[in-house]
Amino acid sequence: MPLERIANITVKEFVSEATVRLVLEAPDIGEIAVPGQFVMVGFDTPSADPFLRRPMSIANAEWGRLELMVRIVGWGTALLSGLSSGDSIPVFGPLGNGFPSPDDSAILVAGGVGIAPLLFAARRWRNVRLLYGETSSEKICKLPEDIGCEPKISTEDGSAGKGGVVTDLLEGELKSNFKGIVYACGPVPMLAETARICASKNVKCFVSVESRMACGIGACQGCAIRTKKGFKRVCSDGPVFDANDIEWEVPVG
Numbered sequence: 001m002p003l004e005r006i007a008n009i010t011v012k013e014f015v016s017e018a019t020v021r022l023v024l025e026a027p028d029i030g031e032i033a034v035p036g037q038f039v040m041v042g043f044d045t046p047s048a049d050p051f052l053r054r055p056m057s058i059a060n061a062e063w064g065r066l067e068l069m070v071r072i073v074g075w076g077t078a079l080l081s082g083l084s085s086g087d088s089i090p091v092f093g094p095l096g097n098g099f100p101s102p103d104d105s106a107i108l109v110a111g112g113v114g115i116a117p118l119l120f121a122a123r124r125w126r127n128v129r130l131l132y133g134e135t136s137s138e139k140i141c142k143l144p145e146d147i148g149c150e151p152k153i154s155t156e157d158g159s160a161g162k163g164g165v166v167t168d169l170l171e172g173e174l175k176s177n178f179k180g181i182v183y184a185c186g187p188v189p190m191l192a193e194t195a196r197i198c199a200s201k202n203v204k205c206f207v208s209v210e211s212r213m214a215c216g217i218g219a220c221q222g223c224a225i226r227t228k229k230g231f232k233r234v235c236s237d238g239p240v241f242d243a244n245d246i247e248w249e250v251p252v253g
Contacts, residue, residue, distance in 0.1 A: 002092055002093055002094065002095055002217070003028050003029050003092070003093070004090065004091070004092045005026050005027065005028070005029055005090070005091050006088050006089070006090055006091075007024035007025060007026040007029075007066065007088065007089055007090070007091040008024065008025045008086070008087075008088050009022055009023070009024055009025075009083055009084070009085050009086065009087050009088070009089070010023050010024070010025055010065070010085060011023035011085060012083060012084055012085050015069070015141040015142040015143075016138065016139055016140060016141045016142065017138045017139070018071055018072045018139070019069055019070065019071045019072070019113065019139075019141050020069070020070045020071075020072070020080070020081040021059075021067065021068070021069055021070075021141075022067070022068045022070060022080070022083070023065055023066070023067050024065065024066045024067075024068065024089070024091060025064060025065055026039075026064060026065065026066045026091055027064040028064070029061070029064075029066060029091060029093055029094055030061045030062060030063065030064045030065045030066045031061070031062075031063070031064055032061075032094060033058050033061035033066065033093070033094035033098075034061075034094070034098035034099075034124075035058075035098050035099050035117055035118075035120040035121035035124055035125075036057075036096070036097065036098035036099035036117050036120075036121070036208055036239065036240045037057075037058055037093065037094040037095060037096050037097070037098045037117075038055050038056055038057045038058060038093060038094070038095055038096055038117075038216075038239060039055075039056055039058060039066065039068075039091050039092060039093030039094060039095060040053040040054070040055055040056075040091070040092040040093060040095065040213070040215075040216040041053055041054050041055075041056050041068070041080065041089055041090070041091055041092075042089060042090035042091070042092070043076070043079060043080075043089070043090075052076075052214050053090075053092065053216065054076045054077065054080070055095075055211075055213045055216060055235070056068045056069075056070065056116075057069070057113075057114075057116040057117040057120075057185070057208070057239075058093075058094065058116070058117065058120055059115075059116040059117070059119045059120055060119065060120050060123055060144075061094075061120065066091070068116070069113055069115065069116040069119075069141065071112070071113040092216065093216075095216050095217065095235060095236075096216075096234075096235055096236065096238055096239045096240070097237070097238060097239070097240050098240060099117075099121055099183055099206055099208070099240050100181075100206065100240075101124075101125065102125060102127075102128075102180055102181045104127065104179065104180050105127040105128070105129075105178070105179070105180035105181075106121070106125060106127065106128045106129070106180050106181050106182070106183060107128070107129045107131065107170065107173055107174075107178065107180065107181075107182045107183070108121055108122060108128055108129065108130045108131065108182075108183050108184075109131045109133075109166055109167070109169075109170050109182060109183070109184040109185075109186070109190075109194050110130065110131065110132045110133065110166070110184070110185060110186060111133050111134075111166055111184075111185070111186020111187050111190040111191075112133075112134060112135075112139070112186055112187060113141075114184070114185035114186030114187070114190075114208070114210065115132055115141060115143075115185075116185075117185050117208050118130065118183065118184075118185055119143065119144065119147060121183060122147040122148060122149060123144075123146060123147055123148070126148070127180075128148070128149055129149060129152070129173060130147065130149050130150075130151040130152070131151070131152050131154070131166050131169040131170055131173065132151045132152070132153050132154070132166065133153070133154040133155070133156070133165055133166025133167075133169070133186070133190070134153075134154075134155055134156075134160075135155065135156045135157065136155055136156070136157045136159050136160075137155055137159040137160035138159075139155075140153065140155070140160055152169050154166045154168060154169050165190070165193075166186070166190065167190060167193045167194055167197060170182070170194060170197055171197055174197065174198075174201045174203060178201070178203060180203075181203070181204045181205070181206065182194065182198050182203055182204070182205040182206075183205070183206050183207075183208075184205065184206075184207045184208070184243075185207065185208035185210070186210070187210070188209075188210075191207045191209065191243070191248075192248040194207065194243065195207065195243035195244065195246065195248060196248075198243060199243070199244060204242075205242075205243035205244070206240055206241065206242060206243060207240070207241055207243045207246070208238070208239045208240050209225065209234050209238050209239050209240075209241060209246075210239070211223040211225070211234040211235075211239070213234065213235050215235070216235045217235060217236060218233045218235055218236030218237070221233065223235050225238075225246065225247075226246075226247040227241065227245045227246050227247060228244075228245050228246075228247060229245060
């Protein structure tokens, strides 16, 4: 059951030019969250602006603590990035359905700030490979040392790692007759291409869909996407879906 807490910020650091890592003391929430779930983070502003909470994927959870990766893309995320250690914010969660755990090996495909839930997975699971793509070297987040694997990096402008998109790295990994499961989070075009590649190789794939949300619990219907089983709500039916179930040819998120 989701819980609401006033969470104290214990660590705040920039891990790239526009991405902030926040560690929150959130008793109970941090002890029950699993990779792929998210929280709704609120604001304590006199003007009630922003009015709506923001969904944030969980990058780690243990011992009553939550770790979030906040990329500055608008007013709400700018406010969150301006907080300091010692500040407090309302947090509601954990929400949504997490990733099913792999029986054997896993490939984690992250695009942009979609790295967050896959860091959580890498910390919890064994025998994983992490593929991480950004548009340029300035966007690459400093990754923690406890993820248990050496990530492969790609940048679209070729300024770091392999030039190109992260799905190019995935195609290379799947040439070795991979028998595990692929997990992905990032922009919708990246997820659609990941789904296509995996389907062509007959590899199971789960994706965490990013979407704007108002409530986080399925009441407002604002984050519905079209699947082969009808419309589903990203917040309560997802955010993790079997990649083969999503109708990628129509707008998602």
